[in-house]
Amino acid sequence: MNDVQNQPILAVENLTTSFHTRDGWKPVIRDISFHIDAGETLAIVGESGSGKSVTALSTMRLLPRDKSRIEGRILLEGRDLLKISEAEMRAVRGGDIGMIFQEPMTSLNPVFTIGNQLAEALVLHRSMSWREAEAEALRLMERVRIPAAKDRLHEYPHKFSGGMRQRVMIAMALACRPKLLIADEPTTALDVTIQAEILLLIRELQKEENMAVLFITHDMGVVAEVADRTLVVFRGDMVESGETGRIFANPTQPYTKALLASIPRLGSMGDARGPRRFPEVDLTTGIASEGLEMVRTSPETKPVVSVSNLSIRFDLPHGRIHAVENVSFQLHPGETLALVGESGCGKSTTGRAIMRLQKPTKGNIFIGDKDIADISGQELRRLRRSAQMIFQDPFASLNPRIKIGDAIKEPMLSHRLMSRSEAKDRVATLLSQVGLSPDMAERFPHEFSGGQRQRISIARALALSPQVIVADEAVSALDVSVKAQVSNLLLDLQAEHDLAYLFISHDMSVVERISHRVAVMYFGEIVEIGPRAAIFDNPQHPYTQRLIAAVPIPDPSRRAIMQPADSPEIRSPVRPMDYVHPTRQYREVSPGHMVQLDDHVGAA
Incomplete structure (x- = not known):
């Protein structure tokens, strides 16, 4: 017994x-x-x-x-x-x-x-x-x-x-x-x-x-x-x-x-002015490469993306979901703006709106000098060459019946940018750029690992030489060493092509290393936005503070003292049909660092 x-x-x-x-x-x-x-x-x-x-x-x-x-x-x-x-x-x-x-x-x-x-x-x-x-x-x-x-x-x-x-x-x-x-x-x-x-x-x-x-x-x-x-x-x-x-x-x-050694640790940026490459680790020896700083050298230019007073709402039988409310920001060439917040806060909806995969309820989204709300048909197709998206789930975004070479080639042929033979050569170049062998073009998506599929998605996003890439949780599902490789690849491509990234993520340790600026979203609103160092070193909004405090620390000895803070009551994004969203006020903490004055964390 x-x-x-x-x-x-x-x-x-x-x-x-x-x-x-x-x-x-x-x-x-x-x-x-x-x-x-x-x-x-x-x-x-x-x-x-x-x-x-x-x-x-x-x-x-x-x-x-x-x-x-x-x-x-x-x-x-x-x-x-x-x-x-x-x-x-x-x-x-x-x-x-x-x-x-x-x-x-x-x-x-x-x-x-x-x-x-x-x-x-x-x-x-x-x-x-x-x-x-x-x-x-x-x-x-x-x-x-x-x-x-x-x-x-x-x-x-x-x-x-x-x-x-x-x-x-x-x-x-x-x-x-x-x-x-x-x-x-x-x-x-x-x-x-x-x-x-x-x-x-x-x-x-x-x-x-x-x-x-x-x-x-x-x-x-x-x-x-x-x-x-x-x-x-x-x-x-x-x-x-x-x-x-x-x-x-x-x-x-x-x-x-x-x-x-591969773990990105919060607070490891020191006095770095720009993003810092992740240390890449040899899995057989355990030796890590140095994470070099990527200093942005391009001068201040006109923004490639301007979002102004963006709101997106969804009607239900008994109310309305306020998914995004009054969101405004700009994104410049060669810059990474990280959009962070909990699941359901409106991050992905904002990213999809920039791609015109989601229609705004109100507000303006400019890519270059074109308001995407006012265009359609061929003009929209042309504009989409300027903006591409890396989706969260690379397997779901790749057609399982199409070889990956054809998947990368498809947008180039669809936009009639080059002949089939030229597109084939371009596919080989793109695969090499993202660290894959050109002969892999003949394989199907199921023949690749998760990290390799994400590289394929990046190659496809680069196919049309875009100015801006919306990266929606592009590294969240990857293990630590592959996450470092893919993040470094994004940084290298940004430096080479002066790409602008809207980097949507919930991984604060990755955000700290890869971003120039950070916008914190809470229930559809940006509650704090500013330079990366300002947000991480001097968070002002209660939700930003809670977000940073919740990052797990890879130290078992701290387990007893690292208990989650009491969470506020669950808020519902569903409002009555006649609900009027209040106008929020912001104050400037330091140059470019804005925080919302209305503390609605936990409000009913």
């Missing part, structure tokens, strides 16, 4: 998972062993492609049976999951084991409402009536801090932002109070304040239910905050494991040292 009580919730022994290829069975993880006790958190860390997610999918038996082979033992409270029937495994999934998947949009069914999908899991695994399940679904949505949860319960996934969809996935995974929670990059799409709240929520539920947590991430700051023990994997092999404090304080393997 005592042995049963002391056995771990999950014990993985000599796990080897292979995929069937043309050359036979190819192992992608080899002899992985670990255990997780009740109430304990184990983090698995490593590069994309190292086998982290395959380990989780093997545990859940979610890999295609005809293309994969799982060897070893996976014991859930002593019961070997590799030996039970598929019907028994279905009861385990969502019941005894909950999983938060990395891609919330592809994990949610687009034809069912959010409330329906949450309630279904509760009816299946907790034997609730449909009415009870809907009431519990609402409570779960409120617990993961989804604003206006009652109104949004019956909305479809496409109406939620990436961060909001991730919160829904977390609610769904926790709905049945599992014995084991597998969290695969659960906070990647979330801003730092919501990330801090979600991590705290998972810890609270872990204490209440004595739940074991398998946490898969590339964010070493998150590992430092949540993990009791850490397992480091590299190209399918375990390279180091142990107590998290020991791993951070005294890593023994070069790869672990490389992971820790």
Whole structure:
């Protein structure tokens, strides 16, 4: 009896998972062993492609049976999951084991409402009536801090932002109070304040239910905050494991040292005037290159983008969403303006409006001397050559049936800029510019890693030689070393082509290194804007202060003192149809540093 009580919730022994290829069975993880006790958190860390997610999918038996082979033992409270029937495994999934998947949009069914999908899991695994399940679904949505949860319960996934969809996935995974929670990059799409709240929520539920947590991430700051023990994997092999404090304080393997050296740390800019390149780390030796400062040399010029009093609203049956309100800023050639704020604050909507992918309710957007609100047809097509977008999800923005060379070539041919042979040569040049081999043009998107797909998206954005690029969470889903490479690539391209970037991000450590100026958005409004150093060294608005304070620090010894501050009440962006937005006042703190006087953080 005592042995049963002391056995771990999950014990993985000599796990080897292979995929069937043309050359036979190819192992992608080899002899992985670990255990997780009740109430304990184990983090698995490593590069994309190292086998982290395959380990989780093997545990859940979610890999295609005809293309994969799982060897070893996976014991859930002593019961070997590799030996039970598929019907028994279905009861385990969502019941005894909950999983938060990395891609919330592809994990949610687009034809069912959010409330329906949450309630279904509760009816299946907790034997609730449909009415009870809907009431519990609402409570779960409120617990993961989804604003206006009652109104949004019956909305479809496409109406939620990436961060909001991730919160829904977390609610769904926790709905049945599992014995084991597998969290695969659960906070990647979330801003730092919501990330801090979600991590705290998972810890609270872990204490209440004595739940074991398998946490898969590339964010070493998150590992430092949540993990009791850490397992480091590299190209399918375990390279180091142990107590998290020991791993951070005294890593023994070069790869672990490389992971820790790759972390962008808040406050590391010193007195740099311009952005600073990220140190790039050799993963086999752990040696980091120096992060050189990128000083902007171009003189002050006319802005390439001018946004004035931009407002975007969406009508609902019983109200109106004020997604963006009275936003104004300018963007000059060779400059990076970072737009930061929590998911749902209007960052991406603003970026899409600049591309005319979203029509403004009122206000003006000038690209050069053309107001994009007043143009259409061929004139709009010509103007779009000046502005291009790098989307948050590179896989979703690439057609899976089209070779990447053709995807990059398409805009050049569509705008009739050159012949097919010239476009083919241009594709080879662009692929080389972004650090890929020209012969990769013949491959399809699924044959690339996440970081490579993001490079392809950058190459496609450069195809028309634009003046401005809207980068919407362009590096948020990348692991630390690839994030450094892609960020440095953006900086190098900016210096070479005098590009202007609107850099939309929730990663404050990356924003500090890559931006010239920063605009902080809160519920559709810019509450603070100014030079990068002014925002980070002297934040004035309460929300900016909270945003910077919530950035995870990669130091396990600080975990006890780095608790999230009490969050304000959840505000709803939905207003009555006759609501008139108040006029906000700003004061100038220092040259170019403006802060909103109306403190509406937490206002109802």
